[in-house]
Amino acid sequence: MDEESSSFLRNEYWILRHGKSIPNERGIIVSSMENGTLPEFGLSIDGIKQAKLAGELLNQQVEGCKAMRENIRICYSPFSRTKHTAEVVAEVLNIPLEGPQCKAMVQLRERYFGPTVELQSHEKYSEIWTLDEMHPFGAFEGGESVADVVSRLSDALAAMEAEFQGCMILVVSHGDPLQILQTILSAATEQCQGQDQDQEGDYSGDNNSLDSRIKSITVPSVLSQHRMFALETGEVRRLI
Template identity: 60%
Template sequence: MAERAPLLRNSYWVLRHGKSIPNERGLIVSSPENGTLQEYGLAPEGIEQAKLAGELFNKELKEKNVLIEKVCICYSPFSRTTETAKEVASALGIPFEGAQCKVMEALQERYFGPLFELFSHDKYTEIWALDAKDPFMSPAGGESVADVASRLATALTAIESQYEGCTVLVVSHGDPLQILQTVIHAAKEHSSSDSEGIISRIKGIMVHPILSHHRKFALLTGELRRVF
């Protein structure tokens, strides 16, 4: 029997962006066109949350004797995540424009579609009800849970091909980080041959009973969590 291949070459932490202006206003902002606007960046409270998350992450790294040179920050291009990543990089003493910080479109917010964009946060309950019923079904014009899982698998593959033996902090959004945690935890348990990569493993666990429960990995704004 072939030995199970190591799932990932790096260790992973996730951080949901700090409280944003859309959070304060109770708006869904999920399209790249809107999400990258400065007017939808961090609220003052969110900046403080990001700073605290950076300090906490720095403390965790020191306790685990992780060298700062072996830390990478991969983040969504949205304003609220970019600003969060900058605060963390500052807390760690990492140059934000340097090689240790990488913006990735594949980590951007789940697009919920035109029927939800710039509408009230109250409509999230409709989306999550749909997810629980069928995680392969997209909100009209938006992304399904499975769609997001597929692009996150692509993001992981890109990170794994670029870094090895690093501690990677993924700075993203509520739904993508819930889905990322879901697929990583499930993939850990997925038996495989020693030649199977992360995308193959994730494809193997992309089934209704797993993807429909992504909400159990929910994060608060500014919450830091180790994943792998």
């Protein structure tokens, strides 16, 4: 995604999947708010190291630019593993997690995979992702569908776009939400490029609002591809 194609957003976005967590080490699915916010499901020792490395990479991006550093915002899922990751990154960047530059957002939480797989083996993921490819609007046994996650991520983006302008925003979240976020913004960017080729003008009207853009690409052929954007634990990417 190049900078010219991102004119429909007011900020620069980076994404970071949380560092390796205790659930990752144990090979279990922890996706409910009730379990995900428990302190015992935070980062592992390796995960802390991954978060620190991610922070150092981001620090290189803003090194020597005071104005850019002041415009950093960290928006993170309230789960223990993501909050812990955000804490480590904020410390490296010399930003107080409890200050105005950091914000917990419940819309960035882990995808809830359903009661039948909660605290069960990671092997269940393959069944869920197979369903996603065939029916991204279908939920797996009481969990969230891909489309459900798109809806709340759209709300999160709208909130960040409304609150911040000209900022470098780091979104600290989980594997599936970040895959889905990349999927919808990639499709929205391609749509924007197509509009630019078809006509000239300002796309700030109702038909080209962020919400409208995302709704227009929230279709099975787009959402079923989210696994193409998988991240490793502790991986940081520039999004837009």
